[in-house]
Amino acid sequence: MASASSCSEPKRTGTQFCRQLAKEMSQINAPIASQNDIDLLVASYERIGEVAPLDVAKDWEALTALLAEAAHINTGNITDVEAVTKHAYESNTAAQRAFKWTLDTCAVDISGSRPASQ
Numbered sequence: 465m466a467s468a469s470s471c472s473e474p475k476r477t478g479t480q481f482c483r484q485l486a487k488e489m490s491q492i493n494a495p496i497a498s499q500n501d502i503d504l505l506v507a508s509y510e511r512i513g514e515v516a517p518l519d520v521a522k523d524w525e526a527l528t529a530l531l532a533e534a535a536h537i538n539t540g541n542i543t544d545v546e547a548v549t550k551h552a553y554e555s556n557t558a559a560q561r562a563f564k565w566t567l568d569t570c571a572v573d574i575s576g577s578r579p580a581s582q
Contacts, residue, residue, distance in 0.1 A: 480515045482570035488512055492574060502535040520565040526558035 474480065488508040496502055509528040516524040530551055538544045563575040 474515045476515055476517045476521070478517055478519075478569045481512065481517060481520070482572075484512050484515045485566065485570050485572060485574075489572070499535075506532050506535050520562055520569075523558040523562040523565065526555045527562045530555045530559070 488511060491504055491508040494501060494505070496505065506528070509524075509531055513521070513524045513528050530548075533551055534548050537548050560575075563573070567573050567575075
């Protein structure tokens, strides 16, 4: 017998992930001019993570955690900067896997890289 909570849990499929990603793309691509913009970006990544399938969930979570940490960095504090930099290096492989999975599954490049010809 299925529990009542399973009805309210988001589906964790590639299709659902791609749908949520499509809904969030305008926020992901929005210019960042304020702390509020950063908070909205992190919230978008968190919502996408709620439907991330097992294939990408851990990597997406690592990417989102890095964004959340960077969102609240005190750039005037060298210890904070060093901690986020270390976290970025540690999260790089997970982020690259999440970017590749998103590109392969949803045909969307969220890596921020642009072809040299542009």
